[in-house]
Amino acid sequence: MTMHETRKAPPKGVPFRPRGRSRVRGLTVVRAVAGMAVFALLLFAWELAGRHDTTGLLPPFSDVAAEMAAILTGERLTTDVLPSVLRALLGFALGSVIGMTAGVVLGWWRRLDPWLRPPVEFLRAVPTPALVPIAVVAFGAGNALRVWVIALGACWPVLLNTMDGLRRVEPGYIDSARVYTSGRTTAVLGRAALPAALPQITSGLRIGLALSLILMVISEMIASSSGLGYLILQSQRLYALTPMYAGVLILACTGWLLTLLFSAAERRALVWFEGMKGRNHA
Amino acid sequence: MRSTSPLPTVPPAERHRGRRTWFMLIHVGKGLAGILGLVLLYEGARATGILPRDTIPGAHSIATTAVRELLDGSLTTAAGDTLQAWVLGLAAACAVGVPVGMALGASSWADSLAKVTVEFLRPVPAVALVPVAVVSFGLDIIMQVFLVGFACLWPVLIGTRHGVRAIDPLMIDSARMLGLTRRAVLTRVSLPATLPAIATGVRLAASLGVIVAVAAEIVTGSPGLGQYLTQAQQAGDDAAAFASVLMSGLLGLAVNILFVAAEVRVAGWQQHSTEGRR
Amino acid sequence: MPEAIKGRQHDRQATGPAAATLLEARNIAKCFSHPNGTVTPAIGDIALSLAKGEFVAIVGPSGCGKTTLLRCLCGLLKPDSGTLSYAGKPVSDVPEDVAVVFQEYNRSLFPWLSVRRNVEFGLNKLSKTERRARAEEALTRVHLTDVIEHYPWQLSGGMQQRVAIARAVATQPNLLLMDEPFASVDAQTRIRLETMTASISTELGLATLLITHDIDEAVFLADRVIVLSPRPSSVLAEVVVDIPRPRTELEVKAMPRFQEYRRLIHDLIVAKQSDTPDVVDTPAPDGTEPERSP
Numbered sequence: 001m002t003m004h005e006t007r008k009a010p011p012k013g014v015p016f017r018p019r020g021r022s023r024v025r026g027l028t029v030v031r032a033v034a035g036m037a038v039f040a041l042l043l044f045a046w047e048l049a050g051r052h053d054t055t056g057l058l059p060p061f062s063d064v065a066a067e068m069a070a071i072l073t074g075e076r077l078t079t080d081v082l083p084s085v086l087r088a089l090l091g092f093a094l095g096s097v098i099g100m101t102a103g104v105v106l107g108w109w110r111r112l113d114p115w116l117r118p119p120v121e122f123l124r125a126v127p128t129p130a131l132v133p134i135a136v137v138a139f140g141a142g143n144a145l146r147v148w149v150i151a152l153g154a155c156w157p158v159l160l161n162t163m164d165g166l167r168r169v170e171p172g173y174i175d176s177a178r179v180y181t182s183g184r185t186t187a188v189l190g191r192a193a194l195p196a197a198l199p200q201i202t203s204g205l206r207i208g209l210a211l212s213l214i215l216m217v218i219s220e221m222i223a224s225s226s227g228l229g230y231l232i233l234q235s236q237r238l239y240a241l242t243p244m245y246a247g248v249l250i251l252a253c254t255g256w257l258l259t260l261l262f263s264a265a266e267r268r269a270l271v272w273f274e275g276m277k278g279r280n281h282a
Numbered sequence: 283m284r285s286t287s288p289l290p291t292v293p294p295a296e297r298h299r300g301r302r303t304w305f306m307l308i309h310v311g312k313g314l315a316g317i318l319g320l321v322l323l324y325e326g327a328r329a330t331g332i333l334p335r336d337t338i339p340g341a342h343s344i345a346t347t348a349v350r351e352l353l354d355g356s357l358t359t360a361a362g363d364t365l366q367a368w369v370l371g372l373a374a375a376c377a378v379g380v381p382v383g384m385a386l387g388a389s390s391w392a393d394s395l396a397k398v399t400v401e402f403l404r405p406v407p408a409v410a411l412v413p414v415a416v417v418s419f420g421l422d423i424i425m426q427v428f429l430v431g432f433a434c435l436w437p438v439l440i441g442t443r444h445g446v447r448a449i450d451p452l453m454i455d456s457a458r459m460l461g462l463t464r465r466a467v468l469t470r471v472s473l474p475a476t477l478p479a480i481a482t483g484v485r486l487a488a489s490l491g492v493i494v495a496v497a498a499e500i501v502t503g504s505p506g507l508g509q510y511l512t513q514a515q516q517a518g519d520d521a522a523a524f525a526s527v528l529m530s531g532l533l534g535l536a537v538n539i540l541f542v543a544a545e546v547r548v549a550g551w552q553q554h555s556t557e558g559r560r
Numbered sequence: 561m562p563e564a565i566k567g568r569q570h571d572r573q574a575t576g577p578a579a580a581t582l583l584e585a586r587n588i589a590k591c592f593s594h595p596n597g598t599v600t601p602a603i604g605d606i607a608l609s610l611a612k613g614e615f616v617a618i619v620g621p622s623g624c625g626k627t628t629l630l631r632c633l634c635g636l637l638k639p640d641s642g643t644l645s646y647a648g649k650p651v652s653d654v655p656e657d658v659a660v661v662f663q664e665y666n667r668s669l670f671p672w673l674s675v676r677r678n679v680e681f682g683l684n685k686l687s688k689t690e691r692r693a694r695a696e697e698a699l700t701r702v703h704l705t706d707v708i709e710h711y712p713w714q715l716s717g718g719m720q721q722r723v724a725i726a727r728a729v730a731t732q733p734n735l736l737l738m739d740e741p742f743a744s745v746d747a748q749t750r751i752r753l754e755t756m757t758a759s760i761s762t763e764l765g766l767a768t769l770l771i772t773h774d775i776d777e778a779v780f781l782a783d784r785v786i787v788l789s790p791r792p793s794s795v796l797a798e799v800v801v802d803i804p805r806p807r808t809e810l811e812v813k814a815m816p817r818f819q820e821y822r823r824l825i826h827d828l829i830v831a832k833q834s835d836t837p838d839v840v841d842t843p844a845p846d847g848t849e850p851e852r853s854p
Contacts, residue, residue: 170667171667172662172664172667172668173667173668173670175631175636175660175662175668176660176662176669176670178636178653178654179634179636179654179658179659179660179682180659180681180682180727180731181681181682181684182656183653183654191681192670195670195672196670196672272671272672272673272711272713273672275711275714276671276711276713
């Protein structure tokens, strides 16, 4: 007795791959190219505007690009750019660990909620940039401090999303886990609740990553004598606009690249989620 | 699906007004206890030296300074300045983000065209643009509005686009079948359906806006809580510096509570679905 | 002439094929209290017992707390009062050899796991090869071996529920509890699933407790049907279904006996039903699991 009511099933052994919206593959490529063309057009417009600029405030794109290349191939790569990015990533990693741990505690043991929610909501509302000058005065401006500041700022979206994700787990999954595992908290939490909450958790991680970059820049603008953020600010103060824009672009590219990598990793981890969504949409 | 049942079916055993108020009081009490716990933790860290006692003031002095500064006006003015930049920036972000987001959501061609540009601009930290903004606009409030606006634009735009794309085509079909004109479908079906997503986007943007506004003030020295902070530090008045941090936190909290309430109002009818995560 | 044994069963051993009593419940009651202070009684006073290998169905009107009862019986929910013992021992959490098939398959099968992994979920203690073997065996029983690497949400409702049954059966339980398993499935599929359940239950000699609102289903599948009153529920009557096995759907439903049982149970329920208004899902009460509509 077989009931052939499945959707188009992938061949055996092949993991499920979510389809894009356009049915025809060719069309997707055309669209991608068109998008890039628009972007290139904007850069071209920048170039023109820069060439004809009389105020001296907008260097043409080609100059900026050249400066970018110079920075990335010169010594500033290892003295400024890479350490900044590394600090941001370290802070993000640290913040994620803190955020997820605290998020699991707050999200799973709901009895604590009325007690812990108000202080958590307050702490998270404090703008982390405001803590940077204070932290500098209190602890001195060192590498460790900057990483910690980034971590403590970036942990909030991770914490809140982990907490939220765990709370919104379908009770049915929890019930099934209680029936089919030993029933201990670690089993139910680890085998059912966390996988179910993963989409929400990665959403928080993504926001945390963006926040790490922001905090990295801020901490360097306020309290540093090296790094990408410092480079940008210093250039502005010296009215050296080309390196300033170059720095901003490098930062933008780094952010874009990291986000891309993150999205790719997220998609692999959440193949099932994409599939489910696709089904609901279709 | 959970609809709050307005009635218990069997004549309830107890239903005192008093009992309900008691429950609420307990709830609030727990929250206050939590906050008190936080303060105790803070003081404990100071006492043990984890937080250096000479540069980090005690909770009591922070509180008294805050109250004093609020009453005599300087902290209040600073808060007002921050709020001003924030409101204008958020409004600008919505004014641009909602229409553009709707356009991107409705037309998949427009979306494809804009995709690369949006994906590139989006991760740019607004604070990285502080120098650019200063160079372009000087130290006027327009500079702050630009920064806050740029930062807030993305959550609003992405949220709106997400909302438009998530509209169930079945709803549109049903509306058409019932005889609504295209315009009516837009105003009576699409718009209300998108509103929750827009509300979420605006809420995220609002919180982000406060952070960016304060950060910009710290870096550039333009009027607001951030400037108040750096000035207090330079004057050596740590308690005032902390008071301004406290104020920023309360501001952020108030903004968050306000927008969460607004979002619930707008989106309360919406079922939680997997699509809704953002 | 079929008879309903009215009232409760507390002092009697389980009827049906004489064997050790597997599950014994006495004076089970459960109320839900809400944060705003109201208290909703769900179960009033339930007593029942189940013997090894017995198939018992529980029928009742909508809103009478059937799901709550099932959750108490399997250990997911703690009753306010009464005693509950499984295999002689009091029930605290879900016992090792009890399996449950829930009503909503899309909210109990794990979407991040393939069908195979879902079925293997309860078999963690076994070696990898044993797990695979058991899973395949279970899936063969429910005729689903060709979709073993798919994800549950790629399948239709009937197929998903079969996966849920396979998951339960793979653990080789002594007691199988089913909470309105075929309510969310279309009528034709439901009949096929009922037949499949009957054959699995008989083949494995599995003690089964089925909650349903479908009287036909209850009479077709069960050795004994327990009829519940509206909320706060108690046992109205027990009806022993004296139809020989194996039962085939067409034959059984044509039997006049079947119709009599059906009528009897239907009348019992209807007689009591007129007093109680309908209920929707109640909100999640303070600290306990949310009540789902029974």
